[in-house]
Amino acid sequence: MALKLRHDEVMNFDLRPSGKGWMDTKPEFSKGTYCFSGVRKHVEYLEQPNPREWQPYDDDWKLPERWEETIIKGFEDRLSRFRSFKLFMDICVRCGACSDKCHYFIGSGDPKNMPVLRAELMRSVYRKRFTAAGKILGRLVGARDIDEAVLKEWFYYFYQCTECRRCSVFCPYGIDTAEITMIGRELLNMVGLNINWIIEPASNCFRTGNHLGIQPHTFKDNIEFAVDEIESITGIRVNPTINRRGAEVLFIIPSADIFADPHIFTFYGYLTLFHEIGLDYTFSAYASEGGNFGLFFSHEMVKRLNAKIYAEAKRLGVKYIIGGECGHMWRVMHQYMDTMNGPAETKGDPVSSITGTRFDHARATKMVHICEFTSDLIHHKKLNLDPSRNDAYRVTFHDSCNPARAMGMLEEPRIVIKSSCNNFFEMPENTIREQTFCCGSGSGLGTDENLEMRMRGGLPRANAVKHVHDRHGVNMLSCICAIDKATLPALMDYWVGGVEVCGVHELLGNALMMKGEKERTVNLRGEELAAKEKSNA
Amino acid sequence: MGLTLSLLLVGALALVAYALSGNMPAVFGIWVPYAASTLFLVGMVYRVIDWARSPVPFRITTTCGQAKSLPWIRSEPLESPSGLISVLGRMFLEVLFFRSLFRNSKADVHGGPKLVYGSSKWLWIFAMLFHWSFLVTFIRHLRFFTEPVPFLVTLAHSLDGIFEIGVPALYITNALILLALSCLLVRRIIVPHLRYISLLTDYLPLIMLFGIVLSGVIMRYFVKTDVVAAKKLIMSLLVFSPAIPDGLGAAFYIHLFLVCVFFALFPVTKLSHMAGVFLSPTRNLANTNRVKRHINPWNAPVKVHTYEEWEDEFSDRLKAAGYQLERD
Numbered sequence: 001m002a003l004k005l006r007h008d009e010v011m012n013f014d015l016r017p018s019g020k021g022w023m024d025t026k027p028e029f030s031k032g033t034y035c036f037s038g039v040r041k042h043v044e045y046l047e048q049p050n051p052r053e054w055q056p057y058d059d060d061w062k063l064p065e066r067w068e069e070t071i072i073k074g075f076e077d078r079l080s081r082f083r084s085f086k087l088f089m090d091i092c093v094r095c096g097a098c099s100d101k102c103h104y105f106i107g108s109g110d111p112k113n114m115p116v117l118r119a120e121l122m123r124s125v126y127r128k129r130f131t132a133a134g135k136i137l138g139r140l141v142g143a144r145d146i147d148e149a150v151l152k153e154w155f156y157y158f159y160q161c162t163e164c165r166r167c168s169v170f171c172p173y174g175i176d177t178a179e180i181t182m183i184g185r186e187l188l189n190m191v192g193l194n195i196n197w198i199i200e201p202a203s204n205c206f207r208t209g210n211h212l213g214i215q216p217h218t219f220k221d222n223i224e225f226a227v228d229e230i231e232s233i234t235g236i237r238v239n240p241t242i243n244r245r246g247a248e249v250l251f252i253i254p255s256a257d258i259f260a261d262p263h264i265f266t267f268y269g270y271l272t273l274f275h276e277i278g279l280d281y282t283f284s285a286y287a288s289e290g291g292n293f294g295l296f297f298s299h300e301m302v303k304r305l306n307a308k309i310y311a312e313a314k315r316l317g318v319k320y321i322i323g324g325e326c327g328h329m330w331r332v333m334h335q336y337m338d339t340m341n342g343p344a345e346t347k348g349d350p351v352s353s354i355t356g357t358r359f360d361h362a363r364a365t366k367m368v369h370i371c372e373f374t375s376d377l378i379h380h381k382k383l384n385l386d387p388s389r390n391d392a393y394r395v396t397f398h399d400s401c402n403p404a405r406a407m408g409m410l411e412e413p414r415i416v417i418k419s420s421c422n423n424f425f426e427m428p429e430n431t432i433r434e435q436t437f438c439c440g441s442g443s444g445l446g447t448d449e450n451l452e453m454r455m456r457g458g459l460p461r462a463n464a465v466k467h468v469h470d471r472h473g474v475n476m477l478s479c480i481c482a483i484d485k486a487t488l489p490a491l492m493d494y495w496v497g498g499v500e501v502c503g504v505h506e507l508l509g510n511a512l513m514m515k516g517e518k519e520r521t522v523n524l525r526g527e528e529l530a531a532k533e534k535s536n537a
Numbered sequence: 538m539g540l541t542l543s544l545l546l547v548g549a550l551a552l553v554a555y556a557l558s559g560n561m562p563a564v565f566g567i568w569v570p571y572a573a574s575t576l577f578l579v580g581m582v583y584r585v586i587d588w589a590r591s592p593v594p595f596r597i598t599t600t601c602g603q604a605k606s607l608p609w610i611r612s613e614p615l616e617s618p619s620g621l622i623s624v625l626g627r628m629f630l631e632v633l634f635f636r637s638l639f640r641n642s643k644a645d646v647h648g649g650p651k652l653v654y655g656s657s658k659w660l661w662i663f664a665m666l667f668h669w670s671f672l673v674t675f676i677r678h679l680r681f682f683t684e685p686v687p688f689l690v691t692l693a694h695s696l697d698g699i700f701e702i703g704v705p706a707l708y709i710t711n712a713l714i715l716l717a718l719s720c721l722l723v724r725r726i727i728v729p730h731l732r733y734i735s736l737l738t739d740y741l742p743l744i745m746l747f748g749i750v751l752s753g754v755i756m757r758y759f760v761k762t763d764v765v766a767a768k769k770l771i772m773s774l775l776v777f778s779p780a781i782p783d784g785l786g787a788a789f790y791i792h793l794f795l796v797c798v799f800f801a802l803f804p805v806t807k808l809s810h811m812a813g814v815f816l817s818p819t820r821n822l823a824n825t826n827r828v829k830r831h832i833n834p835w836n837a838p839v840k841v842h843t844y845e846e847w848e849d850e851f852s853d854r855l856k857a858a859g860y861q862l863e864r865d
Contacts, residue, residue, distance in 0.1 A: 011650045016729035047840075081835055083591040084818045090588070091813035094739050096731045097637075097660060100644040106652065116734055133805055140542075142736040168599045172631070172638045172664075173810060174819035176599060206842050207850075216851050217858035243860055285860065286847050299594075300839055307841040315844055315863075339595055339831045361606045365827040372606055379609055406597075408604030408617035408824055415610075430642055430654035434601040434616070460644070463652040 003032075003455050003494055010456060013109030015100065022117055023124070023139065026149055027156040029057045032452030035159055035445060038199035043192070045203045046301070050192025056155065061148070067191040068146055072129055074187045079130065084179045089126045091173050092119060098167035098177070103437050104160050107456030112157050115167035115177040121154055122184055155193050158184040160453060162442035163296070164401035169434050181443075185297045194297055198444035202293040205305050210255035210289035219285045222258040230268050233526070235518030238275035240283060243316070247282035248353060250313050252290040252367075253324035254482035263485045265524045266325055266503025269512075273374065273505065276514045277354045277382060281322070287312040290329035291482060295336075296444035303340040306332055310341045313366070319348030320359075321367040325503050327400035327481030328442065330369060334407045338365045355380040369403070371412035371480060374508060378419045384513040389523065390421035392530045393476040395507065396468050397426070398461065398488070399436035400481035410434070413480050413504045420504075420511040425472040431464035439479075441487035454487065455494050462495035469496055477501050539737035540726065543744040550798055551748055551791045558790030565790045566770055567779040573797035580804025585812050594833040596826050599819040601640075618823045631820055635664055663724065667717035670710040671746075673697055677708070681768045682775060705757060714750055718743055738806050745799050752792035762789045 003010075019025070034056045043051040050064045064070070079086045098115040100106060105113040112118060120142065127134030127143035134143030144150065163178035188194065201211035208215055214222070223240055231237045241247065251274075257267040274281055287308040294301030313321055321344075323333055338344065344366040350359040357376045359368045377383050397417055403409040410433050418424055431437050440457030441450075468474040477488060477499050485501055492499040510523045522528055558565040602616025614623035615630060630636040643657035676693040680686045698706035722743045725731050756762040763784035773780045803809060815821065848855065848863055855862055 007650065011646065015644075015646060017733040018729060022733065080591055081594060083588060083593045083816065084597060086591045087588050087813050087816055087818075090584075091807065091810040091817075093807045093810055094731075094734050094736065095638075095660060095664070096728065096734065097641050099730050099734075101642075106644050106646065111730060111733055114730060114734070120734065131805070141738050165599055168819055169601050170637055170640055170642075172635050173814050174599055174631075174637065174817040176597065176819045179597065179819075209847065215854055216860060217854045220858050220860075245861075285855075286844050304839045304841055307839070308844075311841075311844060334826050335597055336595055338826065339833050340836065342830050357607070359607075360828070361604070362827040364830050367827065375610075376607055379607070405599055405601070408600030408602060408612075409606070410603045411610045412606065428654070435640075435642075459650065460652055463650065 002490065003451050005452065005455075007495075010107075010452070015106070015109050017111035022111060022120070023144055027112070027153055029152075029156065032450065033160075034156060034453075035195035035197055035447050035450045038194040038196045042196070042199045042203035043194070046199065046206060048192070048194065048199070049190055052192065054192075056152075061152070061193070063148070063151075063191055067151075070190050071146055071151070071187050074190045075126070075129070078183050078186070079126075082179070082183065084176065085183050088119065088175045088180055089123055089130075092116065092123070092175055095172065097170045097172065098175075101167045101170050102177075103162075103164070103166070103440055103460045104453070104457045107440070107459035108453070112153070113160060115161075115175075118157050118161055118177055119175070119180045121150070121157060122180060125150065151188070151191075151193070154184055155188055158188065159195060159445060160457075162401070162438045162440065162445060162457065164438035164442055165405045166401070166435065166437065169405060182295075182299070186299065189297045195444065195447075197447035197450075198293050198296045201291075201444075202297075202301055202305065205289050205291075205293065208288075209284075209286050209308065211291055211293065212255055212259065214255060214259070214288065216285040219258065219283075219288050223283065226258065226264065226267055226271060230271055233268070233522055233524060234272065234514055234520065236272075236275065236514055236516060238271045240271055240274070240281075242283045242285050244282040245316050247280050247316060248319050248348075249279060249281040250287070250316055250318040250321045251281045251283055251324070252287060252309060252321060252329075253283075254291040254326035254329055255289045256291075256482040256486060257324055260482075260486060262489070262500070262502055262506070262525075263482060265506040265509070266485070268524045269503065269505030269507070269509025270324060270370065272509045272512055272514060273383075276512060277377065279354070282316060282318070284312045284316065290323050290326050290333070292329060292332045293444055295328055295332055302332060302336055306337050307341050309333075309337065309367075310344055314345040317347050319366075320346055320350035320362075322370055322373055323367055324370050325480040325482065325505060327402040327483060329482075330409075331402035331406045333365065333367050337367070352376055354382055369407070369409060369412065371409065371416055371504060374505070375412040375415040378415055383419075385419050385508070385511040386513050387420055387422045387511050389510045389520065389529055390507055391423070392523075392527070393421060393502075393507070394423040394425065394472060394474045395421050395476045395478055396424070396465060396474045397432070397504075398439070398465075398477055398479040398484060399432050399434075400479055400484055401436060401438050401442060403480060404434055404436050413478075416504050416508055417478060420507040423472075425468045425474055427464040427468050431460065437461040437464065439481075439484045439487050439491060441491075442483055446483055446487045451490075455491065458487070458491040459495060461488075462491050465492065465499055466496045469499055475499055478504050478507060480504050539735055539740045540744075542737055543740040546741065547744045547748045547795070550795060551752070554791040554794035555787045558787055558794070562781045562785070562790070563779075565794055566781045566785070567774065569794060569797045570774055571779075573801040576801040577803055580801075581809070581812055584804045584809050585816070588813065588816050592834045593818050593822070594835060596822045596824075596831040597818055598822045598824040598826075600824050601637075604824050619825060620823055624821060624823050628815065628821055632814055635661055635668075637820075638664060659720075660724070663717050663720040666713050667721060670714035670717060673710045674708075674714065677710075681764075681771045684772065703758070707758075711750065711754055714746075718746055718750070722747075742799070742802070742806065742808060745795055749792060749795045749799060752788055752795060756788045756792055760786060760788045762786060
């Protein structure tokens, strides 16, 4: 699906707000700027409140009786459970440092997409209901009560935040809009306001183990398909196992890796790598998803979906867990999993059996990121890599938001990329590492009906890619996030053109010279390898 | 509107002090300062305790640099702290030098579209100028609160007047704080998105501070206030045997009154950021999530889909696909 609007039609705004005050303007639910509501059967399956048929463009949202009370009670409850939330309601000084850090603001010019105003949407209600000054002075001090229009505004703008946390890097008090949006969405969900692109994957994941609702037999088929493909490319038949007790490692991936394009090529990369080093690992069809769409609407749901990972690690008796390339999955694994579902009951510690490296930084969660695992192999020269096999690619790297700003994992993927290809170019420094720009489709907003907002939100990322595309001929955007891989291709087509998207382990799989492989004539995508140039280095 | 109202409010406060302090010096010299100090102290303690009563369920550090991971990868402990020392370092930079604000940039959209990011240190410069001038001024004022005056206070006092311009010597911070306040205010007025988000509570502290600094400057350089009398009053308040000395004019009472109102407002306005910044979980937690288990005090059990339930639900397909089952 491509956006029909021309670039100049999208860019018909001014970043300088003017006109009426923000309390007097209301969002317009125009096509392309919001997501459809959660489908009833999935809302019911997850036992979430107020299942019904409704859409954001309807006038009547069929809110439950006394919904105001529910929201305010939920608000109060969360003020008492999250210091972050309470503090962030009180201490913002509206200095404006965050304002132009949000990709949605830069791409839409809508002032309520400035992180400060997104938060004020909630703070205004907080002041009215929970502070004396707000109760007495009202609008004079930026206080207003909740009503249906305010609720709709919350829905519109909390689902126009990808919870990427870029603004929190710049805030002098570390105010994290993701925290505010997450709690905002939690409150909305309490009265039955959610979106299907989040609810359906969560429901599928709860039932089958993964977002797509892939059942165990299909899961197996898909892996076998990958094994066949790898054999035709490399001449080697890799032998992954599923649900195998006693394996050393449980390998968790975002499920898109086993069926979506271009994710599947990264999947080939993982399999060739593990085969080459002889890793004793298993997949799980029960815990066949590392991603966790619970993160996008409720802390409780994060825990419900995430519980499978440790449960399965324990059942299979593995020593430790490796996790594949995924962004928000790693926010959950790094910042929530152990607290919610720990302590991990594995049979050992995260120690690479190939290099002997003890991953001390993961000694409590027992879960290692594949880029950490692979960069360790590279450091210990355990891999034979021929980067010239990627010479057709001129590569740049998109730091996915969560690995960058929630884990601080910036170097490991770069180590893998730089060892796997000869032509690597960084995007401008304001757009990478901790300052990286979101793909514009994270946190469950990557759906097609939301395409216009996705293209707007992705503009800053795309523009930085365009910069290196124009300057260095970059034609491959690598990343370590499944949502990136799903949504960046459309973004590149719309704003840049001529840039494909790949995972870091696809590049590695291309470069990996496997013992006993046949001479490779195609890369993992099945594209002819360009005539190799002799490197004189 | 917030700006106009702030001007009116501060003007009215000054007028009240001007008009009434002569007739009721005890109210403005004794009761208002006591009331304001109480509100400030009790209010801020309450505020901090109230924040602290809410737990930190998850360790949600915002990492702004490479984490400590593999030993041969250089980490940035001040941007992604790996323990107490680096957290303290990060907080030190944040609180005293506004590290995060220093990162500030400005995004512009040009035709094409083409996005351009410029360095934007103005806010950081104004904020540093203001807060440091305020701190030095505050320390300087401690000479009215102490006997004997500690060396550090005397030092701040003499350094601040080191250029010896005029008699009495002009304080550098007087000039700097006025400059910084002007810049912060002008910025709020002329930058469209700032004006758009600004509330009364954003203008009011700035205007009050203007009032405070100006009345202080007038006292020192123009209507010469008896500093010995001022100190006498403050010392008498401190030992709880308040007495109003002679020789304190309206300028002094205006200054004191505005200061009192300003401090009384701390706990109930955004000024509480002074204490809140220390508690911010994205900054004051180490990025040790995978090293050490973080405990959530309200971590409640949830409904999960167990392996056994899953196996039962899909057992036919699992068998057909050749999976090894637990229940066989």
